[in-house]
Amino acid sequence: MLLRNTKPIPDQHKFQTTDSWTDALPVCKQSAVGSSTNQIYREDGSREEEHPFEDKSFHCIVNDSTYFYGVFDGHFGSKTATFALQRMAAEILLGELSGKSTDEEIKDVLRQAFFSVEKGYMDSIDSILAERASLLYEIPDGLSSYEAYEKYPREMERLDLLNCELSSGTSAVIALIHNGKLYVANVGNCRALLCKTDVNSVLRVVQLSVDHDLRNEDELLRLSQLGLNTDELKRGTVVGNQENTRCLGNFLVKGGYREFQSLSSATSEPVIAEPEILGGIVIDESCRCLLLMSDGLYKSLEEATSSDQVNKDIAQLVVSEFRVQSTLTGVAQAVVDKTVRVHHDFAMSVSGSVSVSKRDDITLLIRNFNFALPNAKQSPINPTVRFNPHVDAQTMNTLTSVNNSIINSIDTTISNSFQSDQTDPDTDPDPDHIDANQLTNNNNRRIPSYVDFSLYFKNVEIAKQNGTLPPGIDFD
Structure with missing residues (x-):
């Protein structure tokens, strides 16, 4: 079988949808989102995006005891991120929590939600898989890429488009607050950080999620046990066509993984949709705020500052903005904007062998617990x-x-x-x-x-x- 180019195509927006039933959910007023689209850096300073915005998020309140938040970092389009956002909210909020009281019961609801979203998405692409199988049947095995394009140009062009759509996937991090406890689940490298004070009133940052990528030793061990050469994967920096070792969607690194030479020796699907789950953490006076983010935020800051404690750096940015901003949305957006500016300045200043040509989409969701906004406007300006x-x-x-x-x-x-x-x-x-x-x-x-x-x-x-x-x- 031939596996062709899976890079995003210019007209990928036709695969995207903007309407979501989650838009009708009551928004949690104790939370806010900041974001920035990706950027290709140009010497003339002109703004240019590599692709349409692929991050998705929601922050809603179900009732006085249940709140639900999520950030989805799509790749190869936002199709899977949009699907996952809608289906995940439905799986969690439409009755599944009823009668569940123990931590294990609630964590099982979250786990099953990820599996249901994955299955639902794969079922939704059956027609695309059928068309792709038909095209591959028409192209004889053993042809080089050049020969295939020369003899079957129409089929190969269509195959490229289908492969791009089948590569659509998403990282995801969700946070559920239920009956005074916090639960976090994730696949991929979106992060969840909890800022809380210790017994000495010193602010601490705790990462509640797990980065599923090739820097994770546990994930490398899992891939090694499947028969894969992890040294080769690390040199290539990708698992098939993506960075993450877990995600929702992306059929090509799951059902079609054998078409990648680096993954073909695996005894089973190397990229999985099983989430890491942590909870329930009691929300008490020590909890200050919860941060959910796409990897574009912490990776941009990491790259620009060479920091080895980027979680702490982000928390410090958040704290400083709480002191000066008048709204929670202002806090979230200011942190994103500062990160964007720091990364842009770094990219424009580097030279020689170091090259920074672009930045990814960024989304930051903040759920406030006990941080004060001293400049919050309770009435007209300068009252x-x-x-x-x-x-x-x-x-x-x-x-x-x-x-x-x-x-x-x-x-x-x-x-x-x-x-x-x-x-x-x-x-x-x-x-x-x-x-x-x-x-x-x-x-x-x-x-x-x-x-x-x-x-x-x-x-x-x-x-x-x-x-x-x-x-x-x-x-x-």
Whole structure:
């Protein structure tokens, strides 16, 4: 059999679909996505893409106890990534979690979802496989590529197109939060990182996914046990026609693996769809945020900086953007944009034997747990605030508690007890009208009294004279 070119073709967009039923799912407001299309670097600086955007993602809320997230990094088009996104969400969300409570039960649901998506996709390409088999039957065995193209040009051109479509596959990483626990499953080299603080309040980064590629010693061992020459695979840097040792889709490195010389000696399919699964991790106060990403993010940063701790670098970028951005989407997109800029600058600066000619698609999904957005806009830009003069009655055991509550109210006024007001502060006659910037620019200034306590002290004095003053209040 002849295995022809499987490189993406210029008109591959005809295999892509844009509509997805997952678009109708309620979006999780505690999450956001940043992305950037791939780029071929040109000396004149012009923007040029190698292929249409192939990453897909979703971030949805099912109910108060169930959230679902996913990033899919397609290759040879977005056909498989789109299929996997839709089918994966259906497999997980449409009743499969009902009655499942233990970690093992939920992990089994995730595992079976990957297998169902794989089977469903392979079933969906039956007509393409049939046409390809018919074309191969028409071309005699033993012909060189040159001879085949010379004698059967129409058949060979069509075969190239079919091989390209059959090569469509995707890496995938999904995260399920169910009943306060986190579960992560992946195939390929999309990553999941959990940022959390340790007992000393130091932020730590934990990789929850497994990179299924030729840098993974466990995967090399698995391939070796199938009879493959792993040294040869590493020299070629690919498994058949892709980098990953696991994926969804890509029939050519699965059912058609024997057509690749480097894979032909395998005793069974070398590229599999079985996911790595981790969970359930209890979501507690130490969990700050979850990051799901396509490999374009960490590989671009790795290549540009030669960092050997790229997960930490990404986490630091995220933390720095939480401090300055006003929205979660702004955080995710800013991290992507900074990575793109760093990689572009690196590519434009290298010379000689080092050559960086392009960058892959990038997707970053952030699920926030406990990170604050200090610059989040709660009202129109540059708002002024008015203190709410209403004071709820509380039982106070000591005068110290009263004083502390007043001090604390000053610190928490903006978040807990203000009313937005768009009036120009320069013309507002209300003496209680205070510019929010004044609260932060001069922390030591004396704040004018805004609550009249004279009635309170009068009643305290009466209670003292009547002997009904609660114990513990000491005015001395």
